[in-house]
Amino acid sequence: xxxxxxxxxxxxxxxxxxxxxxxxxxxxxxxxxxxxxxxxxxxxxxxxxxxxxxxxxxxxxxxxxxxxxxxxxxxxxxxxxxxxxxxxxxxxxxxxxxxxxxxxxxxxxxxxxxxxxxxxxxxxxxxxxxxxxxxxxxxxxxxxxxxxxxxxxxxxxxxxxxxxxxxxxxxxxxxxxxxxxxxxxxxxxxxxxxxxxxxxxxxx
Amino acid sequence: xxxxxxxxxxxxxxxxxxxxxxxxxxxxxxxxxxxxxxxxxxxxxxxxxxxxxxxxxxxxxxxxxxxxxxxxxxxxxxxxxxxxxxxxxxxxxxxxxxxxxxxxxxxxxxxxxxxxxxxxxxxxxxxxxxxxxxxxxxxxxxxxxxxxxxxxxxxxxxxxxxxxxxxxxxxxxxxxxxxxxxxxxxxxxxxxxxxxxxxxxxxxxxxxxxxxxxxxxxxxxxxxxxxxxxxxxxxxxxxxxxxxxxxxxxxxxxxxxxxxxxxxxxxxxxxxxxxxxxxxxxxxxxxxxxxxxxxxxxxxxxxxxxxxxxxxxxxxxxxxxxxxxxxxxxxxxxxxxxxxxxxxxxxxxxxxxxxxxxxxxxxxxxxxxxx
Numbered sequence: 001x002x003x004x005x006x007x008x009x010x011x012x013x014x015x016x017x018x019x020x021x022x023x024x025x026x027x028x029x030x031x032x033x034x035x036x037x038x039x040x041x042x043x044x045x046x047x048x049x050x051x052x053x054x055x056x057x058x059x060x061x062x063x064x065x066x067x068x069x070x071x072x073x074x075x076x077x078x079x080x081x082x083x084x085x086x087x088x089x090x091x092x093x094x095x096x097x098x099x100x101x102x103x104x105x106x107x108x109x110x111x112x113x114x115x116x117x118x119x120x121x122x123x124x125x126x127x128x129x130x131x132x133x134x135x136x137x138x139x140x141x142x143x144x145x146x147x148x149x150x151x152x153x154x155x156x157x158x159x160x161x162x163x164x165x166x167x168x169x170x171x172x173x174x175x176x177x178x179x180x181x182x183x184x185x186x187x188x189x190x191x192x193x194x195x196x197x198x199x200x201x202x203x204x
Numbered sequence: 205x206x207x208x209x210x211x212x213x214x215x216x217x218x219x220x221x222x223x224x225x226x227x228x229x230x231x232x233x234x235x236x237x238x239x240x241x242x243x244x245x246x247x248x249x250x251x252x253x254x255x256x257x258x259x260x261x262x263x264x265x266x267x268x269x270x271x272x273x274x275x276x277x278x279x280x281x282x283x284x285x286x287x288x289x290x291x292x293x294x295x296x297x298x299x300x301x302x303x304x305x306x307x308x309x310x311x312x313x314x315x316x317x318x319x320x321x322x323x324x325x326x327x328x329x330x331x332x333x334x335x336x337x338x339x340x341x342x343x344x345x346x347x348x349x350x351x352x353x354x355x356x357x358x359x360x361x362x363x364x365x366x367x368x369x370x371x372x373x374x375x376x377x378x379x380x381x382x383x384x385x386x387x388x389x390x391x392x393x394x395x396x397x398x399x400x401x402x403x404x405x406x407x408x409x410x411x412x413x414x415x416x417x418x419x420x421x422x423x424x425x426x427x428x429x430x431x432x433x434x435x436x437x438x439x440x441x442x443x444x445x446x447x448x449x450x451x452x453x454x455x456x457x458x459x460x461x462x463x464x465x466x467x468x469x470x471x472x473x474x475x476x477x478x479x480x481x482x483x484x485x486x487x488x489x490x491x492x493x494x495x496x497x498x499x500x501x502x503x504x505x506x507x508x509x510x511x512x513x514x515x516x517x518x519x520x521x522x523x524x525x526x527x528x529x530x531x532x533x534x535x536x537x538x539x540x541x542x543x544x545x546x547x548x549x550x551x552x553x554x555x556x557x558x559x560x561x562x563x564x565x566x567x568x569x570x571x572x573x574x575x
Contacts, residue, residue, distance in 0.1 A: 027288075036337065052321065053326070053383075056323050056327055056330050059333075063334060064333030068340070068363060069363075072356070075356075136383055179511065179512070
């Protein structure tokens, strides 16, 4: 138990620090790298909770795919960040006002918010009725039965988003030579080659 | 001495000690395997090109990898003055560490595994998808055009081929019904399932070439176009770490192929007479055969052009593997071979037998009563 607590504080500590570094790092590439570190430690906390499937999916999807594209884009940006920061001071009063309002709201919520006892009870209990089913199995049993329509709906939304992204970014540029493999395969020697007999002395 | 005894008799410290020793054994074995993988590569490629390969250091050149290692470690590490120092040094370390920590879930034999994770295959997939960061970080931190181009190429290439690799893994998981690597090996596979998975083996073999940046997909370091790609600025120890990481990844991917398709530590074709040979030998032999495929591909195939590589990944492999997932699922469903159905069928059979026995008992009791 001591080791679990230690691991939790390690993961949580690194998570908080790296999350802070994401917004304070001067170099955006460093920000993304800290974001990845944060994802990793979040996955570690999921593992401590016994949700190893979600932990792995978090690493595969966010670290392995989303953050790579993030990094990709950020690395390609060619911005002079010193110029970007020059005018930053004039927004400070506005920032202070917004921050103050948010802080006020948080304080009021924190002091007046109460959970109903039923909710706390529900939160403390994991869903029952799975016996000793493993993580992925239990998730599948819920996702494909009780929540099949929300699940399919989210799939549909992702599908539409994917098509939208492709339609928005796809452009046909003129003057680009593209390889058409089927044309190349369909080409025969008889279509393009002609063998001519030339008697000696008449060729150019 | 007494202190040592006390330390060892405590189950916790014993567990820690044992894990450390096992880890050291696996890591040392892996490093030696990497060293002799380079030797084997040079020898095999030499044989394929009618050369001798390394032959001067030690008998048959057997000490060549050690000499190479000493050379690399004793050279000076040069850090370009314009490089982002920390990220520059972090990249090779990360790549190397990732290629080592993946081995924690690999079962070398029945029960011979450091961590028997329930989601072992996902863990491996997650770790292998992390590998791209080492390359991307190296490319960016070098602050050099060639290195940056190499890093970008590598990132897009690895992401593209991971998609089809994921779908291939789904195909295998449909058959085995478990994410645990040991259970994947032990799951029963009828011969028609093996035949059905064979096209996936071919696609997987090609995908792991792309995933590990090996010939004919070694565009990230294509020396004829971008000199040395993402590792052009690296030297000595940092270069050695990239090198070790790349070869350890190759061995890891071979191990993954072995576990998914070639039956892990089990003797080939389920032959009983040769099952006295320990499983780890079979496992090693199968890994070596996949590694031979790697070397073979490198010695025989020319490098792909970049757009052709992308076309193969997205327009050929992705639709094909996607269709094959549906096909495999449909076939398994039709022939009642899905893992859940298999168990259900067995349960029904068992129930049937029990009912039959009960009927027999009742009839016999009736007979006795009648008598």
